[in-house]
Amino acid sequence: MNCLLCGTNFQPAPTWRRLFLYEKESSTCNRCFCKFTKSNATIQFDDFKGTRYEGVVDTVTSLYAYNEAMKSYLHQYKFLQDVALAQVFSATLHEAFEGKEGIVVPIPMHPEKLVQRTFAQVDELLNSAGIPFQHLLAKTATTEQGKKTRKERLEASPLFEVTTKIEARDYILFDDIYTTGATIHHAAKLLKDAGATRVEAITLIKG
Numbered sequence: 001m002n003c004l005l006c007g008t009n010f011q012p013a014p015t016w017r018r019l020f021l022y023e024k025e026s027s028t029c030n031r032c033f034c035k036f037t038k039s040n041a042t043i044q045f046d047d048f049k050g051t052r053y054e055g056v057v058d059t060v061t062s063l064y065a066y067n068e069a070m071k072s073y074l075h076q077y078k079f080l081q082d083v084a085l086a087q088v089f090s091a092t093l094h095e096a097f098e099g100k101e102g103i104v105v106p107i108p109m110h111p112e113k114l115v116q117r118t119f120a121q122v123d124e125l126l127n128s129a130g131i132p133f134q135h136l137l138a139k140t141a142t143t144e145q146g147k148k149t150r151k152e153r154l155e156a157s158p159l160f161e162v163t164t165k166i167e168a169r170d171y172i173l174f175d176d177i178y179t180t181g182a183t184i185h186h187a188a189k190l191l192k193d194a195g196a197t198r199v200e201a202i203t204l205i206k207g
Contacts, residue, residue: 003029004085005073027087035069039206043178053185056192057199062178062206063089063096070205074176078121086124089204093129096202102170103134107187108160110139122176125204133174137187138163159186166194172202179207 002009010029026033043060064070077085097104106122114120126133137160171191173184178201188199 001027003027003032004088005029005032026091027084032069033088035067036073037065037067037069039063039065041065041206043181043206045181047181048185053189056188057181057185057201059200060178060181060184060203061096061201062203063092064205066177066205066207074205078117078176081118083119083124086121086128089125090128090130093125093204094131097129097131097172100172102172102198102200103136104131104172104174105136105187105191106133107173107175107183108135108137108139110142112142113139122174125176126174136162136164136166136171137190158190159183160190162190162194166191166196168195168197170198170200171196172200175201175203177205177207178203 001012004027006029008029008031012026039062041062043062045054045057048054048056073085073088076082104126106120106126109117109120109122123133139159140161141157141159173187173191175184178184184201184203188196188201191199
């Protein structure tokens, strides 16, 4: 088997988990995968206190830090359109969602951006991990959020719209990266306003 990141041939180590439970064989050699750093950041919501977004997100879990290895991965995955790299974190993501209660809702791309990028990177991460999800939101804003300050993001018009009836139950938002938190909070507010009981979020990366 060849590593998806460096191309070298390697043999995945056998594990008991792979024998008896869900676990795909690793698509990445240990030398490459060890370069990714688990996130130990505790995400605070202080910036949202006193705003219309206070309390809309119950918890956020980010799995990895945004180090040089992750920066390189994201560039190759998202901007060089290497969709096969969705497999790199399939086992980690499956474990993160294991035992979670709630409907998984990926943060959507705007249709124009989807045409440019050719695939929805957030959806593909979930598909690769075997995690079922539902599209309940549609992206309405076309401006790049990364070019705005946190204050500008919070004051912006809603980034999404709800596309179907929201039940009074738990939901889990999923995105590739958590930076200022504005995107997650915009989405969570719509779900809460529409009737969601609880909204937590999981992201692959903490920026």
